Amino acid sequence: MAVYTDIAEDDLKWFLTEYDAGTLLSYKGIAEGVENSNFLLHTSKAPLILTLYEKRVEKSDLPFFLGLMQHLSARGLSCPLPLPRRDGALLGSLSGRPAALISFLEGMWLRKPEAKHCREVGKALAEMHVAGEDFELKRPNALSLDGWRGLWEKSEARADEVEPGLQGEIRNELDFLAAAWPKSLPSGVIHADLFPDNVFFLGDQLSGLIDFYFACNDLLAYDVSICLNAWCFEKDGAYNITKGMAMLEGYQSVRPLSETEIAALPVLARGSALRFFLTRLYDWLTTPEGAMVTKKDPLEYLRKLRFHRQIGSAAEYGLSL
Ligand SMILES: Nc1ncnc2c1ncn2[C@@H]1O[C@H](COP(=O)(O)OP(=O)(O)OP(=O)(O)O)[C@@H](O)[C@H]1O
Ligand SMILES: N[C@@H](CCO)C(=O)O
Structure with a gap:
């Protein structure tokens, strides 16, 4: 689930008076997601998403995330649009948490994406990269090299509980x-x-991207490489080159990759596999048994990392060089 903070109906009604959002008809918590508390609201005007930002989100980062959604949306990318309050602010407060109302995006995420969907995702990712070019706010990636080491240090002592030999392997990988x-x-x-659960489709048509709460400059x-990891492997751990090819073609139809970017893909893919391995490992070791959050398997990303280690060139991802 991802409803860490409950809200009282009266508080929510009061919160809504700060917006031109109509009157509350109904609301319910959304089970999916792991980071924040999300609610689906129906008001007399429109369906809306209410997000309460939980402790892993830095309040000082919220203007970047909300401003980015506004910026991308203004440039034609389909993503949630934060609703301004009557005083113009994008952020309010509810149940002691920073809170925002964002537009509801139609569509569903795909449990079994196919190559044609990967092509759409590649294209949308490149469109986002292009649309983000003139976004003025900056946010460094807290989950890049330095962040990985910090995260690893918190899990290292217990890592061999997850798989014997991990300590040495991950230390070498970081080096x-x-x-x-x-x-x-x-x-x-x-x-x-940009994992499958953050991309909505209506039929085979991509209808929008959500969850910009890790967005940053990098x-x-x-x-x-994050998308190749998240979309182009099968459940049995095998890389699907047809999906990889489709995703890379989709991306390059909007923003061609340079030769140096292509040459760097195997290293970048090792880094992104390690990044998701480390956050999952940390959660695996620290989330108490019985907590109502589904823990994600770190070993899935360890296997992906090992796959990228034996890649000779980016052609093996499906790129025609
Ligand atoms: N704008 C939106 N329109 C429609 N549904 C949404 C929207 N934003 C969020 N949702 C719903 O809420 C769920 C959780 O949202 P989101 O992925 O942003 O949460 P999170 O807690 O940040 O999750 P994550 O674990 O992916 O970081 C989504 O899977 C989707 O069902
Ligand atoms: N997409 C992440 C979780 C949320 O950031 C993962 O699958 O590990």
Whole structure:
């Protein structure tokens, strides 16, 4: 579930008076998601999403996330649009949490994406990268090299409980990535978490991107590698080159990758696999048994990391070089 904070109906009604959002007809908590508390609201005007930001989200980052959605939406990207309050602010407060109302996006996320969907995702990712070019706010990626090391240090002592030998393997990986990480690739605003549950489709048509709460400034091709990891592997752990090819073609139909970006893909994919391995490992080791949050399997990302280690060139991802 992801309703960490409950809301009282009267508080919500009071909160809504700050907006031109109509009167409350109904509301319910949304079970999906792990980071924040989300509610679906029906008002006399429109369906809306209410998000209460929980402790892992820095309040000082919220203007970046909400401003980015506004910016991308103004440039034609389909993503939730934050509703301004009557005083113009995008952020309010409810049940002691920072809170925002955002537009409801029609569609569903795909449990079994196919190559044609991967192509759409690649294209939408590139469109987001282009639309983000003139976004003025900046947010460094807290989950890049330095952040990985910090996260690892919190889990390291217990890592071998998850798989024997992990301690040495991950230490070596961090050292490798610190030495090999590309320094001068094109950078800009990246989504940084564009997994299937953050992309909505209506039929086969992509209807929008959600969940910009990891968005930041980083290497654009790193975002591509996140999507290859999240979309192009099968449940049995095998890389699906047809999906990879479709995703990369979709991306390059909007923003062609440079030769240096292409050459860096295997290293970037190792980094992004490690990033999701580490956050999942930390959650795995720290989420108490019985908590109502579904823990995600860190080993899925360890297997992906091992796959990228034996990649010889980006052609193996489905790129025609
Ligand atoms: N704008 C929106 N329109 C429609 N549904 C939405 C919208 N925003 C969120 N949702 C619903 O709420 C769920 C959780 O949202 P979201 O992924 O942003 O939460 P989160 O807690 O930040 O999750 P995550 O674990 O992915 O970081 C989504 O899967 C979707 O069902
Ligand atoms: N997409 C992340 C979780 C939310 O950020 C994962 O699958 O580990």
